[in-house]
Amino acid sequence: MVRRNKRFHAEVATSSLSDIMFFLLLFFLIISTLANPNVIKMTLPKSKNNEKTNKQLISLSVTEEKRYFLDKEEVPFDQLESVLMSKITPGSDETIVVRIPYNLQVQDLVDVLQIGVKNKLKFVIATSNSQ
DSSP: OOOOOOOOOOOOOOHHHHHHHHHHHHHHHHHHHHOOOOOOOOOOOOOOTTOOOOOOEEEEEEOTTOOEEETTEEEOHHHHHHHHHHHSOTTOOOEEEEEOOTTSOHHHHHHHHHHHHHHTOEEEEOOOOOO
């Protein structure tokens, strides 16, 4: 008498799982390239100790009362663009340092930055070193 091995062996088919993972990866790669937020291009400040620069800086300060100062000289907002453009020498590599309180609305910052975007100026936001 010959005995046959009738044991059942469970198998899990994983070939379709790898196909599904490939399609999910492809889907997320395509979706992530389509997500393009609408942002304002701006030079962000770099914080390095003892770094010196030869660039000319113009200081633009905004107070909590929404008073605007260009190099410590108060300027009304409606004249800010014209006064700023008069201080910049054509063809120079000048950077405007914006000092704005943290508790003002984002729209106040965007209003100031729109002047730079319109005139293709370099703006840097000054920050405090919090530790």
